[in-house]
Amino acid sequence: MSTKIILSEDEIPRQWYNLAADLPSPLQPPLGPDGKPITPDMLAPVFPMNIIEQEVSQKRWIDIPEEILSILYLWRPSPLYRAKRLEKALNTPARIYYKNEGVSPAGSHKPNTAVAQAWYNKQFGIERITTETGAGQWGSALAFACSLLGLECKVFMVRISFDQKPFRKMMMHTWGANCVASPSNETKAGREILEKMPDTPGSLGIAISEAVEAAVTDTSGKTRYSLGSVLNHVMLHQTIIGLEAKKQLEKFNEKKVDIVIGCAGGGSNFAGLSFPFVNDKINGAETTIIATEPTSCPTLTRGPFAYDLGDTAGNTPLLPMYTLGHNFIPAPIHAGGLRYHGMSPLVSQAVVEGLVTPKAYDQLECYEAAVMWARTEGFIPAPETSHAIASVVEQAKQAKEEGKEKVILFNWSGHGLMDLMGYEKYFDGQLTNYALPDDELQNNLKILENFPKAPENKTGKW
Amino acid sequence: MSTKIILSEDEIPRQWYNLAADLPSPLQPPLGPDGKPITPDMLAPVFPMNIIEQEVSQKRWIDIPEEILSILYLWRPSPLYRAKRLEKALNTPARIYYKNEGVSPAGSHKPNTAVAQAWYNKQFGIERITTETGAGQWGSALAFACSLLGLECKVFMVRISFDQKPFRKMMMHTWGANCVASPSNETKAGREILEKMPDTPGSLGIAISEAVEAAVTDTSGKTRYSLGSVLNHVMLHQTIIGLEAKKQLEKFNEKKVDIVIGCAGGGSNFAGLSFPFVNDKINGAETTIIATEPTSCPTLTRGPFAYDLGDTAGNTPLLPMYTLGHNFIPAPIHAGGLRYHGMSPLVSQAVVEGLVTPKAYDQLECYEAAVMWARTEGFIPAPETSHAIASVVEQAKQAKEEGKEKVILFNWSGHGLMDLMGYEKYFDGQLTNYALPDDELQNNLKILENFPKAPENKTGKW
Numbered sequence: 001m002s003t004k005i006i007l008s009e010d011e012i013p014r015q016w017y018n019l020a021a022d023l024p025s026p027l028q029p030p031l032g033p034d035g036k037p038i039t040p041d042m043l044a045p046v047f048p049m050n051i052i053e054q055e056v057s058q059k060r061w062i063d064i065p066e067e068i069l070s071i072l073y074l075w076r077p078s079p080l081y082r083a084k085r086l087e088k089a090l091n092t093p094a095r096i097y098y099k100n101e102g103v104s105p106a107g108s109h110k111p112n113t114a115v116a117q118a119w120y121n122k123q124f125g126i127e128r129i130t131t132e133t134g135a136g137q138w139g140s141a142l143a144f145a146c147s148l149l150g151l152e153c154k155v156f157m158v159r160i161s162f163d164q165k166p167f168r169k170m171m172m173h174t175w176g177a178n179c180v181a182s183p184s185n186e187t188k189a190g191r192e193i194l195e196k197m198p199d200t201p202g203s204l205g206i207a208i209s210e211a212v213e214a215a216v217t218d219t220s221g222k223t224r225y226s227l228g229s230v231l232n233h234v235m236l237h238q239t240i241i242g243l244e245a246k247k248q249l250e251k252f253n254e255k256k257v258d259i260v261i262g263c264a265g266g267g268s269n270f271a272g273l274s275f276p277f278v279n280d281k282i283n284g285a286e287t288t289i290i291a292t293e294p295t296s297c298p299t300l301t302r303g304p305f306a307y308d309l310g311d312t313a314g315n316t317p318l319l320p321m322y323t324l325g326h327n328f329i330p331a332p333i334h335a336g337g338l339r340y341h342g343m344s345p346l347v348s349q350a351v352v353e354g355l356v357t358p359k360a361y362d363q364l365e366c367y368e369a370a371v372m373w374a375r376t377e378g379f380i381p382a383p384e385t386s387h388a389i390a391s392v393v394e395q396a397k398q399a400k401e402e403g404k405e406k407v408i409l410f411n412w413s414g415h416g417l418m419d420l421m422g423y424e425k426y427f428d429g430q431l432t433n434y435a436l437p438d439d440e441l442q443n444n445l446k447i448l449e450n451f452p453k454a455p456e457n458k459t460g461k462w
Numbered sequence: 463m464s465t466k467i468i469l470s471e472d473e474i475p476r477q478w479y480n481l482a483a484d485l486p487s488p489l490q491p492p493l494g495p496d497g498k499p500i501t502p503d504m505l506a507p508v509f510p511m512n513i514i515e516q517e518v519s520q521k522r523w524i525d526i527p528e529e530i531l532s533i534l535y536l537w538r539p540s541p542l543y544r545a546k547r548l549e550k551a552l553n554t555p556a557r558i559y560y561k562n563e564g565v566s567p568a569g570s571h572k573p574n575t576a577v578a579q580a581w582y583n584k585q586f587g588i589e590r591i592t593t594e595t596g597a598g599q600w601g602s603a604l605a606f607a608c609s610l611l612g613l614e615c616k617v618f619m620v621r622i623s624f625d626q627k628p629f630r631k632m633m634m635h636t637w638g639a640n641c642v643a644s645p646s647n648e649t650k651a652g653r654e655i656l657e658k659m660p661d662t663p664g665s666l667g668i669a670i671s672e673a674v675e676a677a678v679t680d681t682s683g684k685t686r687y688s689l690g691s692v693l694n695h696v697m698l699h700q701t702i703i704g705l706e707a708k709k710q711l712e713k714f715n716e717k718k719v720d721i722v723i724g725c726a727g728g729g730s731n732f733a734g735l736s737f738p739f740v741n742d743k744i745n746g747a748e749t750t751i752i753a754t755e756p757t758s759c760p761t762l763t764r765g766p767f768a769y770d771l772g773d774t775a776g777n778t779p780l781l782p783m784y785t786l787g788h789n790f791i792p793a794p795i796h797a798g799g800l801r802y803h804g805m806s807p808l809v810s811q812a813v814v815e816g817l818v819t820p821k822a823y824d825q826l827e828c829y830e831a832a833v834m835w836a837r838t839e840g841f842i843p844a845p846e847t848s849h850a851i852a853s854v855v856e857q858a859k860q861a862k863e864e865g866k867e868k869v870i871l872f873n874w875s876g877h878g879l880m881d882l883m884g885y886e887k888y889f890d891g892q893l894t895n896y897a898l899p900d901d902e903l904q905n906n907l908k909i910l911e912n913f914p915k916a917p918e919n920k921t922g923k924w
Contacts, residue, residue, distance in 0.1 A: 071840075176837055377536070
């Protein structure tokens, strides 16, 4: 039996899947500062209209333009592997499959939407895209996409990462992007913060404020902003992962998937693999779909479903989502991509509806799983990905206890070659777990009191 | 037309190709310190006998054991791409194809032989392998291979790289290898050097001495040494690259290859792609086969074909090869894998026979080509690989001048994600070219005067 299945380019999915068309209850709209729903026109200074149309679309299937596919072919269809060596090491009757999204030029799933977003911007006549990045996964993916499409790319990178993790910045430079530490002197938002706090390490919230300001204040009208997760169109672009996986599982002769697992920060890699399977579940399939997160940033497992801002500074609409409060500052775990206070509204609602089950894992458990993975399956996983692997190991052990031949599928969202310092600290015993104290969480959630309430839903209808 | 062709696992080559069987003149033997040919028995304390048999084999085709293939399947068959975006950027009528060896867990072609060597050692009852590494590509590849096969791995890493480039060392740790800075206190050779020069930055020659000593002095008999390039069995294991490429070119409907290009340090990635095409050339095909190297370490373009030591300290046999003298210290270019004074005897003889044409490129020209590559084809190349890309660009421009639809194939030997500092220095204008002055070269070659002479050969027979 094969180790992996790689589809030919002819077999790539030609449409994205939009879960918004199938959720039992409709998505609640984003709200403006006045508590009223945001209209597409209000987003026009920030995003090109073709992307806004996708953001609010209720169409189930959306065609993928051929020119986007022609770039995705550089690494797609991505391989689906059977993790036979891990199965053997765990002595489990489970069959473990993983989608390897680390094969992209930027090393993660992020380019799936970066290429699409850059292409739609270019189609709309945009010449320059701004964005923010934390540890740099997203910024490097967008830099890559803009490079191949001939667009300028400006990245505001949180200063502490800019200084401490220079390699992602160097990737962006290699692809021709302009990457500056945030807060910067290039925006009003940045200058105001630097004046008050010249030594601030920066934050994702500040960087978003700068990137949005840099887009909307460009009087040429040729600049827009891009976001790498959370929003509906980003989830949409990632569904190519799960759609490919379904075809590949068929070639492995698997008729049924018991468990689907992905790690969730803003939600995009999780959504990308799982949404086609969420659709199956809505239509009656018996699949357990698990979104994993760090115990130090337990958005889905301990946050309320509420209206909250997407950023710290308040430059985004209010989104209906699980949240720890937009002022939440997570502990310094190495899985930087999972250190986000909120969650994709689509993923959030799938959890509300009982379609997706969240689970949280401690940092040390995740590193233990990641090292076991590297030493059996070879590829070194990103710290974010290790939160999916820890869950896979748990489920595979449970299958062994139960004596059941379960089929487990998960998203290997990216490689860890830019994150080796975390491994080294793990081996040196310098890492710890960070469970979020309940009083800290409750105190932080007070910030939500003045926002409109998101509707509770346990029935499948609002 | 497809961007890439990926063979299924069923289509992988099941035999390696041994050029030694087809060279017009037989390889000259390695010699001992007494000037007499080395016999297989003399190598037994260093290598397991099954590898020594491959080293001296004259068989044209050697079966690849199924268990080795089962590990290679983690990334093999590797994709063959057509570089259409680069062709467009160069406006060339040439069709450019590249084999992407960066898809392996260690990020280069090195695991092709690391897995094979680790497996043969294990078959022979060996439990522990020692090796040396410079910048760390080879050490990390062997650490990966040993991890999956359950062998201990000990890597002596040149101290200056150990200190300045910590990430490769961290990869080795993640795969469970023990990596120490060389010179170390763990060997007699290391201790003697540390006593004389406590602050030495180390060298590949010293590291080889330590690794060989650590293997041959282990009284359990369960330890052997492993080398990642130069030797015949290493070239053999890499030929899977070119054998796959031939099948893939057929699927691209290419009947004929005009130019084959690979960069050459010790020679293994070049040999891996090119040797099956060298065979075609011996049988009458009209193919130009180019081995590229840095002008700062111009082994093939300016060194003599001579008997020389493989290491600085004199712990290896004398090998018949192009060499700059075993005491040569190349300029500090970023392509660390090309900073070797010697060259694979098989590659060397193919050059002597006129089957392979060497060309040297300056560092800045290589970085310019690498950046052009990243911004058109997406994947960021290793500095070594950029020496092949510079030649591809040159040949594609020449095809344009000549108005010829040439087919160019080259080996994209590895990604540059662990080498981004070189790119950053290039962008900052901190890099220069280093042409080797002739008087320095001639002075250095005096060290060869007391060794036996390698036969001159321009006729196809010794």
